[in-house]
Amino acid sequence: MPDNVASKITDSELEVMKLLWRAKDALPVTAIREELQSSKGWEPATIKTLISRLVSKGVVRQEKRNVYYYSPVISEKEYSSWATKNLITRIYNGKASDLIASLVNSDGLTQEDIAELREMFKVEE
Amino acid sequence: MPDNVASKITDSELEVMKLLWRAKDALPVTAIREELQSSKGWEPATIKTLISRLVSKGVVRQEKRNVYYYSPVISEKEYSSWATKNLITRIYNGKASDLIASLVNSDGLTQEDIAELREMFKVEE
DNA sequence: CATCACAGACTACAATTGTCAACCGAAATA
DNA sequence: TATTTCGGTTGACAATTGTAGTCTGTGATG
Numbered sequence: 001m002p003d004n005v006a007s008k009i010t011d012s013e014l015e016v017m018k019l020l021w022r023a024k025d026a027l028p029v030t031a032i033r034e035e036l037q038s039s040k041g042w043e044p045a046t047i048k049t050l051i052s053r054l055v056s057k058g059v060v061r062q063e064k065r066n067v068y069y070y071s072p073v074i075s076e077k078e079y080s081s082w083a084t085k086n087l088i089t090r091i092y093n094g095k096a097s098d099l100i101a102s103l104v105n106s107d108g109l110t111q112e113d114i115a116e117l118r119e120m121f122k123v124e125e
Numbered sequence: 126m127p128d129n130v131a132s133k134i135t136d137s138e139l140e141v142m143k144l145l146w147r148a149k150d151a152l153p154v155t156a157i158r159e160e161l162q163s164s165k166g167w168e169p170a171t172i173k174t175l176i177s178r179l180v181s182k183g184v185v186r187q188e189k190r191n192v193y194y195y196s197p198v199i200s201e202k203e204y205s206s207w208a209t210k211n212l213i214t215r216i217y218n219g220k221a222s223d224l225i226a227s228l229v230n231s232d233g234l235t236q237e238d239i240a241e242l243r244e245m246f247k248v249e250e
Numbered sequence: 251c252a253t254c255a256c257a258g259a260c261t262a263c264a265a266t267t268g269t270c271a272a273c274c275g276a277a278a279t280a
Numbered sequence: 281t282a283t284t285t286c287g288g289t290t291g292a293c294a295a296t297t298g299t300a301g302t303c304t305g306t307g308a309t310g
Contacts, residue, residue, distance in 0.1 A: 008296095029257060045300045049298085053297090077230075080227055081228070081231035084227055092205065096233050097237070097245075101245070106202070106210075108210055109221050113221045116222040116226075117242075118246045118247075118248055123243055133266095135268080137267075137269085154288085167268095168269070170270045192277090192288090193287080
């Protein structure tokens, strides 16, 4: 669905999205600024720019109160599954299992991952 | 390894890389141009630009003969496993199994994929 | 009420990306 | 040999991205 939407979230913007996703409710700039300023070392101006870009891209909604409160329009799950399918299309010729095979063959999986996957794909009867 | 390398391959450039990966040997511009001109509808100038950018980025090597012959410096496998790990780091908090879980939960897998995965993660004793 | 801090809107600016044109010299061809 | 073709190099230009400054109005605080 969000090809025209999610594809436009850039790396820096993604950091803002992650914060919004973590938050249960809409956040005012203050809260966003506080967190990202220390975690990312960004100037307030930078953070404000990122927020407005996300709003104009339609992936963040603003809700007027005293001050605007911001919340994500697309969920993290939507975004990540979109991003994953996108990767599969772009570099695995659309074959999801090729992606996984690549992970398996390139040490991309920890023992833990493998255990989880065994569980996940166990043939349950 | 190629964080500073692969991360710099852009979408358009990737099309050129794919062609070079498919080719067994180094290719002259002529061959690259012929294919991409029709498949992508790009002007020769565009194709030449993409090739030189790839060369300056160090991901394509040029070999002097009568005319330069171009071949990839990084393999498709290297690139795709790098891109996959990158995705996992960026949006799955480093957990490969989260990526796979996302695929499972978002209809990203065909029946065939699932069958293959069952096979792949079968607990063999 | 006077002042301050800050949200929101606008501007800025360099680097990257997607596309392409122009020029120049060498190889191919007439 | 004269001409055409095209590879390689350089330049171009708009859109996007990363990062940040300025200005204005208003809510918070003294």
